[in-house]
Amino acid sequence: MNKNIFSQIYSDYTQRIETGLLKTGIKLPSENEIAEEYATSRETVRKALHLLSQNGYIHKIRGKGSFVLDMNRMEFPLSGLVSxxxxxxxxxxxxxxxxxxxxxxxxxxxxxxxxxxxxxxxxxxxxxxxxxxxxxxxxxxxxxxxxxxxxxxxxxxxxxxxxxxxxxxxxxxxxxxxxxxxxxxxxxxxxxxxxxxxxxxxxxxxxxxxxxxxxxxxxxxxxxxxxxxxxxxxxxxxxxx
Amino acid sequence: MNKNIFSQIYSDYTQRIETGLLKTGIKLPSENEIAEEYATSRETVRKALHLLSQNGYIHKIRGKGSFVLDMNRMEFPLSGLVSxxxxxxxxxxxxxxxxxxxxxxxxxxxxxxxxxxxxxxxxxxxxxxxxxxxxxxxxxxxxxxxxxxxxxxxxxxxxxxxxxxxxxxxxxxxxxxxxxxxxxxxxxxxxxxxxxxxxxxxxxxxxxxxxxxxxxxxxxxxxxxxxxxxxxxxxxxxxxx
DNA sequence: CAGTGGTCTAGACCACCAT
DNA sequence: TGGTGGTCTAGACCACTGT
Incomplete structure (x- = not known):
């Protein structure tokens, strides 16, 4: 849909997290691995992961990795701009x-x-x-x-x-x-x-x-x-x- | 306080906006100008401006520049993690x-x-x-x-x-x-x-x-x-x- | 020590806006 | 056309975690 690499990575992961394919506590691949997977640079991957982090999907820990959060995303009745x-x-x-x-x-x-x-x-x-x-x-x-x-x-x-x-x-x-x-x-x-x-x-x-x-x-x-x-x-x- | 360049830029601008030194509608210097001013790279400036944008301080328009928003920031009784x-x-x-x-x-x-x-x-x-x-x-x-x-x-x-x-x-x-x-x-x-x-x-x-x-x-x-x-x-x- | 994320650089090209 | 922000790169160094 969107041709930006970073937003492609973002929606790939939001989808996997929302469908339960990636469960709470799961560790994401490292930024270098994701960069390689998408044939892009690490900064571009970081942009996507930062967005995931801002929106409560994941939490990043220095030296450890990025982890899926459990934010009960199914019950977000009014947050953001959703209609x-x-x-x-x-x-x-x-x-x-x-x-x-x-x-x-x-x-x-x-x-x-x-x-x-x-x-x-x-x-x-x-x-x-x-x-x-x-x-x-x-x-x-x-x-x-x-x-x-x-x-x-x-x-x-x-x-x-x-x-x-x-x-x-x-x-x-x-x-x-x-x-x-x-x-x-x-x-x-x-x-x-x-x-x-x-x-x-x-x-x-x-x-x-x-x-x-x-x-x-x-x-x-x-x-x-x-x-x-x-x-x-x-x-x-x-x-x- | 904080030694990161981007968070220094961020708090410089939040301060100027909160104190009214930069008023609603004012156009910020261009990213290149701010980069020069802080003797840093444009991507670092962009990181700071992105944060300002996420938190409702400014709005960026492609081809035009970044502008100070009027979000009545004085009455934010419960937003975020403020005590x-x-x-x-x-x-x-x-x-x-x-x-x-x-x-x-x-x-x-x-x-x-x-x-x-x-x-x-x-x-x-x-x-x-x-x-x-x-x-x-x-x-x-x-x-x-x-x-x-x-x-x-x-x-x-x-x-x-x-x-x-x-x-x-x-x-x-x-x-x-x-x-x-x-x-x-x-x-x-x-x-x-x-x-x-x-x-x-x-x-x-x-x-x-x-x-x-x-x-x-x-x-x-x-x-x-x-x-x-x-x-x-x-x-x-x-x-x- | 190797692996992770955090910051930063100095470029590049693109899309859009004004003139 | 020149100026603006948007995206992306290919590196670099740092701080922290694990073994």
Whole structure:
């Protein structure tokens, strides 16, 4: 797929680790051996192994080697930039998406502030409820810059907007900022989700940026308390000690 | 401090960005210029810039240059491996720590499972309530492998255990796994925190590993709903597209 | 001691952006 | 066209681990 040697090595190993072909604790071949195997230089191999290490797949120990970590990678509900569709496939659960709204609307004051645009500038508003095993537990409210996305219909909203953006529009998503907090349930939450007597709801605010640093999407993902989980892997940085 | 050239460059720039000396949107010198400035090779500079990019300080654009990002770095309450003490200093708030317990105890079944040790193996148990602006809103329950930490007294618990571990014991913390969820409040929560009529509480479970992949600490950080916030920065990986 | 990963070099070629 | 970052090379030396 990707012609870069280092990302080929990276995905070869992520695959082997995710499928269980390489199990927890297993020692990888040495950097020199992998370099020889791929007929490349050691620095290129190191680039791939560094990425594996950053993402919690392996841990490198000087003088010893690189070892596969056990990070329960199957349950990464919100880490990184993975979309709901990809997630539900990974989890293999009975999930369904109910699209409540797909419309091109002028941005409200609140949304304009989140997306750092002028009030009234057009945005695509998409409201979707996520049903897991028969219960509506997540409410996703997405807002996309209309200047970046020409058309958006309900079918793509039900399927995967990200596949459409990256596939057909070939928009390049670069990075995102996520904020998690807990707030009081709104009237809309009560109407569109199965909440019983809940008083609070987890809110994940997601700001997504393109390669050219344009902020093009703001998402508010509202999760019922008992169905929320977030997993994060972090490494100690050089500057922090 | 650190004799590595790349981490020197890294911390030079994190400092300049954090202090506002380099503001959002500013273009960094080109990689060749920085290399010349530090009398080093371009690949070494690239290593530093890559780290800056991974941690949300800058964004690199091919053909254009590297630019400082605005990631509101002052409010990173839980990202990475930063400790409460470091945080409170950064936030500059009125914070206080109440140590409720500092004891060497045999591990219970539950704790033994979390730390993957045999039931009964000795662990240091530290229970601390965190008071922010007069309200007790966070309850931290730490468990450390006693085989790794010989002594631990209440003074270090009140100050910073991490400074003690990394400074005096020179333990090297390598990575951590964090899990965030929301659960029902416990009787202990009610006793040690200012909760009013809250029914739920945010729980951050933190598993901390050393350089040799030993799991040596398990922490349960229990946050009052309204005082909890988590911020995360994520980049798109090569394998994900 | 040989083998491992960690850092660094001085080049090279490519893809993209501005002019 | 010249400048930028992205990838890659073929070496070098160092720090650490094992035997």
């Amino acid at each position: 709901f569709k990809e997630l539900s496939e990974r989890l293999g659960r009975t999930v369904q998406t109910l699209v409540h709204e797909t419309a091109l609307v002028p941005s409200t004051q609140s949304i304009a502030r989140q997306l750092k645009i002028a009030e009234g500038e057009p945005v695509w508003k998409v409201v979707r409820a996520r049903e897991i095993e028969g219960e509506k537990v997540i409410l996703d409210k997405d807002y996309f810059l209309a200047s970046v996305i020409p058309v958006l219909n309900e079918d793509t909203a039900r399927d995967s907007i990200y596949a459409y953006l990256e596939g057909e529009l070939s928009l390049k998503i670069a990075y995102a900022k996520k904020e998690i907090s807990v707030e009081k349930v709104s009237e809309e939450d009560r109407r569109l989700l199965d909440l019983a007597r809940d008083t609070h709801i987890v809110i994940v605010r997601n700001y997504v940026y393109l390669e050219d640093t344009t902020l093009f999407q703001y998402t508010e993902s509202r999760h019922r308390l008992d169905k929320f989980q977030f997993v994060d892997f972090a490494r100690r940085n050089p500057g922090e000690e | 409460f003490k470091e945080l409170s200093e950064r936030l500059g708030r009125t914070v206080q720590t109440l140590v409720h317990e500092t004891a060497l105890v045999p591990s219970t079944q539950s704790i033994a499972r979390q730390l993957k040790i045999a039931e009964g193996e000795p662990v240091w148990k530290v229970v601390r309530a965190r008071e922010i602006e007069g309200e007790k809103v966070i309850l931290d329950k730490d468990y450390f492998l006693a085989s790794v930490i010989p002594v631990l007294n209440e003074d270090t618990a009140r100050d910073s255990i991490y400074a003690y571990l990394e400074g005096e014991l020179s333990l090297k913390i390598a990575y951590a796994k964090k899990e965030i969820s929301v659960e029902k409040v416990s009787e202990e929560d009610r006793r040690l925190l200012d909760l009013a009529r809250d029914t739920h509480i945010v729980i951050v479970r933190n598993y901390v590993y050393l350089e040799d992949t030993t799991l040596f600490q398990y922490t349960e950080s229990r946050h009052r709903l309204d005082k909890f916030q988590f911020v995360d920065f994520a980049r798109r990986n090569p394998g994900e597209e």
